[in-house]
Amino acid sequence: MTVISRLRAPTSILLKRRLTASRNSHGLPLAASLSARWLSNDTAAASNEGARYSDVLIVGGGVVGCALARQLNQRLPSLSVHLVEARDAPTSKPASSNEIPHPRSYALSPQSLDILGLLSSEETTSDEMANQDVKLGWYDAMQIWEARNPATLRFHADDLPFDEAKLDRPKMLGAVVEDGPLVRALWEKLESHPQTTISTNTTVQDLQLSSNGQGVVTVETSDNEIHQTRLLVAADGAQSPIRQRLGVKQAQWDYGRQALTFTVELSQDDRIPRTAYQRFIHGQEAGRGPLALLPTHSPRHAIVVWSTTPEMVKKWKETDDNNALIDHLQNLLQTGPQRLPPLVESKPGQVPPLLSNVLFGVERLLETVQDAGAMLAATNSRSWMAPPKLSKIVSPKLSFPLACRNVGQYHHASNRVVLVGDAAHTVHPMAGQGLNLGLGAVESLVESIVESEAVGMDVTYGLDSFLRKRHAANSSVIMGIHALHEIFAVQDNVPLMHAKSFGMNVMQQVGPLRRRIVQAATQGVVF
Amino acid sequence: MLSAVRQSHRRVFNSIAASLHRVRNRNSYIGQRYRGASSTSTSISQDEVSKFSGMDKDWWDPSFHPLIAMNPIRIRYILDIVQKQHSATTNHNNPNAPPLHNFKALDVGCGGGLLSESLARLGANVTAIDPSEALVQKAQEHAMQTGDPRLRNIDYRGGLSVEELAATEDDNHPLLFDVVCLLEVLEHASDVASLVQAASSLVKPDTGLLFVSTMNRTWKSHLLTIVGAEYIMGYVPRGTHDWNQYLAPQEVAQTMDGFGMEQVHVSGMVLTKPPLCGQWDWKLDGNDTDVNWIGAYRRRINPT
Ligand SMILES: Cc1cc2nc3c(=O)[nH]c(=O)nc-3n(C[C@H](O)[C@H](O)[C@H](O)COP(=O)(O)OP(=O)(O)OC[C@H]3O[C@@H](n4cnc5c(N)ncnc54)[C@H](O)[C@@H]3O)c2cc1C
Numbered sequence: 154m155t156v157i158s159r160l161r162a163p164t165s166i167l168l169k170r171r172l173t174a175s176r177n178s179h180g181l182p183l184a185a186s187l188s189a190r191w192l193s194n195d196t197a198a199a200s201n202e203g204a205r206y207s208d209v210l211i212v213g214g215g216v217v218g219c220a221l222a223r224q225l226n227q228r229l230p231s232l233s234v235h236l237v238e239a240r241d242a243p244t245s246k247p248a249s250s251n252e253i254p255h256p257r258s259y260a261l262s263p264q265s266l267d268i269l270g271l272l273s274s275e276e277t278t279s280d281e282m283a284n285q286d287v288k289l290g291w292y293d294a295m296q297i298w299e300a301r302n303p304a305t306l307r308f309h310a311d312d313l314p315f316d317e318a319k320l321d322r323p324k325m326l327g328a329v330v331e332d333g334p335l336v337r338a339l340w341e342k343l344e345s346h347p348q349t350t351i352s353t354n355t356t357v358q359d360l361q362l363s364s365n366g367q368g369v370v371t372v373e374t375s376d377n378e379i380h381q382t383r384l385l386v387a388a389d390g391a392q393s394p395i396r397q398r399l400g401v402k403q404a405q406w407d408y409g410r411q412a413l414t415f416t417v418e419l420s421q422d423d424r425i426p427r428t429a430y431q432r433f434i435h436g437q438e439a440g441r442g443p444l445a446l447l448p449t450h451s452p453r454h455a456i457v458v459w460s461t462t463p464e465m466v467k468k469w470k471e472t473d474d475n476n477a478l479i480d481h482l483q484n485l486l487q488t489g490p491q492r493l494p495p496l497v498e499s500k501p502g503q504v505p506p507l508l509s510n511v512l513f514g515v516e517r518l519l520e521t522v523q524d525a526g527a528m529l530a531a532t533n534s535r536s537w538m539a540p541p542k543l544s545k546i547v548s549p550k551l552s553f554p555l556a557c558r559n560v561g562q563y564h565h566a567s568n569r570v571v572l573v574g575d576a577a578h579t580v581h582p583m584a585g586q587g588l589n590l591g592l593g594a595v596e597s598l599v600e601s602i603v604e605s606e607a608v609g610m611d612v613t614y615g616l617d618s619f620l621r622k623r624h625a626a627n628s629s630v631i632m633g634i635h636a637l638h639e640i641f642a643v644q645d646n647v648p649l650m651h652a653k654s655f656g657m658n659v660m661q662q663v664g665p666l667r668r669r670i671v672q673a674a675t676q677g678v679v680f
Numbered sequence: 681m682l683s684a685v686r687q688s689h690r691r692v693f694n695s696i697a698a699s700l701h702r703v704r705n706r707n708s709y710i711g712q713r714y715r716g717a718s719s720t721s722t723s724i725s726q727d728e729v730s731k732f733s734g735m736d737k738d739w740w741d742p743s744f745h746p747l748i749a750m751n752p753i754r755i756r757y758i759l760d761i762v763q764k765q766h767s768a769t770t771n772h773n774n775p776n777a778p779p780l781h782n783f784k785a786l787d788v789g790c791g792g793g794l795l796s797e798s799l800a801r802l803g804a805n806v807t808a809i810d811p812s813e814a815l816v817q818k819a820q821e822h823a824m825q826t827g828d829p830r831l832r833n834i835d836y837r838g839g840l841s842v843e844e845l846a847a848t849e850d851d852n853h854p855l856l857f858d859v860v861c862l863l864e865v866l867e868h869a870s871d872v873a874s875l876v877q878a879a880s881s882l883v884k885p886d887t888g889l890l891f892v893s894t895m896n897r898t899w900k901s902h903l904l905t906i907v908g909a910e911y912i913m914g915y916v917p918r919g920t921h922d923w924n925q926y927l928a929p930q931e932v933a934q935t936m937d938g939f940g941m942e943q944v945h946v947s948g949m950v951l952t953k954p955p956l957c958g959q960w961d962w963k964l965d966g967n968d969t970d971v972n973w974i975g976a977y978r979r980r981i982n983p984t
Contacts, residue, residue, distance in 0.1 A: 206827060206829065208828070230776050231776060231778070363825065367822060367825055367826060368825040368826065368827065369825070369826065369827035381827050382827070383826065383827055383828060606801070608751070608752040608755040608756055608759075608798060609755055609797065609798030609799060609800070609801035609802040610751065610752060610755075610798060610801075611797070611826060611828070614748075614752075
């Protein structure tokens with residue numbers, strides 16, 4: 154006690170902005186009541202005998218928060234972890250397991266599946282979740298096309314570089330995984346870990362940093378507990394009350410688009426091959442934007458994710474005529490790529506001869522590239538293939554707004570607070586990277602903690618350099634997705650269509666480039 | 681010019697690493713009186729105590745990066761040698777136990793507690809001594825403030841030299857450690873032999889290890905730490921280092937030999953790249969002990 158009483162009382166940073174009652178994506182009130190209790194300074198906090206200490210305190214028990222806790226449990230079993238979740242614990246598995254996949258599913262890259270312990274290797278098969286409750290909808294190819302454009306991109310697991318497609322694993326680009334069973338499986342593992350505690354139906358009311366950054370972070374929760382931790386991780390979703398509380402700014406582009414998603418049953422004799430499909434749609438009436446059809450663990454079912462205008466989403470979400478919706482989408486998905494309208498109408502005299510010649514040359518060049526693509530595709534079965542036919546909608550229709558947001562960095566408050574997952578960034582679902590990005594940051598964070606623990610340094614040591622690297626990598630993906638969206642959002646611009654098509658065909662032709670893209674840009678499925 | 685340089689480093693001496701505890705303003709030194717028992721001989725220079733005591737405020741300041749950044753490789757070295765030494769004798773029945781579980785460690789010249797904290801996190805029962813009471817109090821506060829429960833049991837003792845600690849030992853109460861650390865300490869000692877003798881006497885006879893890190897006295901270290909770091913780059917204030925206090929591994933081995941200790945291993949510690957933009961990135965280099973180096977010693981089995 155003498156030690157404590159001798160502690161200098163540093164002026165603590167009191168974060169004046171109280172948590173406002175905000176809602177997360179599930180429409181849940183996060184901080185309904187505000188606590189009147191304030192900690193005067195961190196000396197009081199340090200000597201607060203009633204405070205609960207944990208090495209790492211994670212706020213938010215979504216996939217990202219749970220995955221982080223699980224990773225820490227596995228890699229550093231002696232580290233104490235506390236998880237605070239606003240909702241109830243996931244309900245245990247229903248007795249009659251539902252065969253229809255829920256539309257809230259994620260397309261995950263092999264790396265993400267690995268982080269989640271879903272890629273079973275020999276030693277872990279018995280222990281891990283693979284082949285158990287979490288069912289995977291593998292895919293080893295993806296096809297991206299745009300009607301009225303001759304370009305098709307097909308990626309195959311064979312495009313992966315050798316070390317990516319590990320020999321002891323099935324070759325694949327990724328798998329579609331349902332949110333519910335995944336979170337439940339992770340949660341059960343956490344519950345049984347001796348060093349992990351969980352508070353459910355609990356939100357963060359207040360948080361306080363030590364003035365010099367060396368000290369613990371103090372967190373007050375709605376169940377009137379005071380927690381102290383060496384590392385506070387905000388995995389509290391897109392509305393992240395912690396991010397708002399810290400006043401961390403995000404770069405933001407609102408697309409004015411929404412996504413509509415639901416599960417479909419396929420026609421009688423159709424099964425979805427292990428392929429993820431995405432078509433870019435143009436034209437107001439059709440519902441401009443990317444439309445994706447994703448395989449699930451059930452070969453008879455697929456998930457539709459359609460990112461389009463709010464009017465379209467509203468119209469089709471509210472309609473009772475699901476058959477009309479199916480017909481509409483069927484039409485769009487069954488229309489393959491076409492030849493482009495010519496870049497220059499070859500009416501003599503319209504364009505000065507020299508320019509006309511140049512343009513003609515450019516056009517031939519583009520055509521050659523396009524045709525070369527088509528020719529090559531025809532010979533190696535990389536040409537466009539019609540997706541399976543849809544029969545009916547078999548799930549509720551969900552919608553969510555689309556925005557691209559990104560924080561400037563993940564680490565804050567002298568490395569004592571870290572933002573991960575949707576708390577840090579959201580992206581257009583077009584490329585299915587949302588969760589992959591979050592899990593990537595989880596991996597970096599865990600790696601950093603493992604390294605500092607190995608040499609007995611504090612968790613904050615070196616954290617910034619690990620997270621800065623990951624932030625740079627994630628940000629380039631985020632910008633890439635944003636750029637893709639901007640490019641494909643442009644309609645009826647013939648030169649741009651040529652350019653896009655040129656780009657897509659070049660990508661298709663150039664092996665190393667395609668590999669890079671499979672690796673980097675589309676490590677999830679493009680949808 | 682050279683003699684002027686020499687004169688200036690003779691006034692205040694320090695190592696590169698210790699210089700890291702940058703003395704910002706010489707006038708702000710707290711005139712801390714060394715409160716060691718006067719009867720016990722001591723290797724501690726009074727100036728040094730005052731100088732370091734004045735640094736208690738910014739010991740954990742991130743601007744100490746050089747020393748903080750050097751700590752992980754010092755620890756890696758210690759763990760590596762300990763593991764080799766103990767692989768034959770101990771069989772861990774708990775694979776999850778931290779690497780220094782149940783080890784008794786002594787950190788001589790603990791300063792702000794950087795090394796002590798690491799040893800404690802790795803499972804050791806740490807005793808940490810430093811002649812400066814002010815610094816040790818700072819170290820203690822820091823350990824509490826970080827909240828890490830593993831740091832609560834570090835036995836910090838301020839105002840104590842290793843000679844004084846060794847003197848408290850008697851046959852009925854042998855004071856022996858598995859690991860004794862003299863890291864970045866020899867260069868501050870006025871009497872290296874006395875320091876080494878006291879530290880050696882605290883090393884467990886069979887399996888105990890004594891670790892030393894300091895700087896070698898070579899033209900290269902003069903160039904890098906004095907001409908480069910002080911005069912050209914200005915990383916540290918001029919006159920921070922006293923090149924004459926630097927020691928070669930052979931010299932330390934010889935002193936050790938006099939007290940029944942033999943060298944187990946020596947390695948250099950080198951920067952992987954020039955420390956531009958405050959990025960100090962160290963690595964162990966077995967071949968280059970020209971500037972910073974670290975070594976391990978144990979009691980000689982058959983004293984000759
Ligand atoms: C309907 C829908 C479909 C989606 N489909 C896809 C897809 O197919 N592929 C894809 O990659 N991404 C998809 N996304 C995005 C994806 O959901 C996110 O990238 C991912 O869920 C991020 O996980 P997270 O753990 O960071 O956040 P979340 O899953 O939002 O989890 C945040 C958690 O924090 C809790 N919480 C919030 N505030 C507090 C508080 N104050 N205190 C305590 N707990 C709190 C919440 O209850 C929640 O459990 C979809 C999103 C939605 C809404």
